[in-house]
Amino acid sequence: MKKSLLFFGAFLAMAAALAAESGKPAGQAEKTVRLNSGYEMPVAGLGTWTLTGETCENAVYSALKTGVRLIDTAKYYGNEAEVGRAIQRALAEKICAREELFLTTKIVPWASDPAADIEDSLEKLKVDYIDLCLLHQHGSGDDKVYRAMEKACKEGKIRSIGISNFYTPREVEHFVRDFEIKPAVIQNENHIFYQGTALRDWCARYGIRMESYYPFGGRGHTKQSLENPVIKKIATAHKKTAAQVIVRWHIQSSFTAIPGSSNPKHIAENYNIWDFSLTDGEMAQIAKLNTGKRYENW
Structure with missing residues (x-):
């Protein structure tokens, strides 16, 4: 018994030492994941769909001040310039360094000149490289856009490439099998009622x-998501909000989450999910909420 206690004490001491060495509390989730391209990607960030003008710029700036380092935009959103201005503000104020940021944009499949679109995104975002560029959705120009992204990747203008709105292995396999660079990321609709x-x-x-x-x-x-009884019960147990529980579920399910918001309080709330973990039982409860049905049809 005494030997067991001594062994257990040594184990705890070793765990504490490792935690101290890493600078993270025990049980804290990793904030980044290494992609198959070799680059690190944050697992939580800010989405900017529907955000425009000063609202978009201020939201991105607020997110960066909060500690968010993943910002998601797209050519189609029409807000790359605003995102770029917010980033430049944050860099000028030394809130973060460029190498700490992970910037995602997307090119539509109907782009007549995807290479020119990539150059335009670089100019609007005011950066020398894009961390992740995605083919935005299905279209007749899928291959043309993907090849342009591959070329830009080889030229150092893009670091990682991927696809968005592709939902079956059969659809994705084409990009794995028929191109030189495999997708590093697939960005899809995904939530507690549609768990991909x-x-x-x-x-x-x-x-x-x-x-x-x-x-x-x-x-x-x-x-519907934030007022779900299962989510609210779990949130109460952890003294967290429903939004924080859902973002945490995404991360523990090996998804990256990019909730969108223009409210600084909500942006900070959505990112403050590093000091708690969902139990296996709670994850199982959320898994049962899956209906297998998407809301969108693109």
Whole structure:
């Protein structure tokens, strides 16, 4: 018995030493994941869909001040210039360094000149490279856009490439099999009522990271997610908000989450999810909420 206690004490001391060495409290989640491209990507960030003008710029700036280092935009959103201005403000004020940021944009499949679109994104975002560029969705120009992203990747203008709004292994396999550079990320609709775990598991064999847009269900469905009785009960148990529980669920499910908001309080709330963990039982309860049905059809 005495030997067992001594062994247990030594184990605790070793764990404490390792925690001290890493600078993280025991049980704290990693804030980044290494992509198959070799680059580190934050697992939580800010989405900017529907944000425009000063509202967008201020939201991105607020997120960066909060500690968020992943910012997601797209050519289609029409707000790359605003995102770029916010980033330049944060860099000028030394809130962060460029190498700490992970900036994502997307190119639409109907782009007549995707190489020119990439150059335009670089100019609007005011950066020398884009951390992740995605083919935004299905379209007749899928291959043309993906090849342009591959070329830009080889030229150092893009660090990682991927796809968005592709939901089956059959759709994704084309990009794995027929191109030189595999997707590093797939960004899809994903939330507690549509849990893309089957595609996530298939993608894992290729080291492809799944990223969730609409992590709360998207416009018109957020309330349904945040007021779900299961989520609210778990939030009460952890003294956290429903939004924090859902973001935490995404991360513990090996998804990256990019909730969108223009409210500084909500942006900070959505990112303050590093000091608690959901139990296996709680994860199982949330898994049962899956309906297998998406809200969008693109």
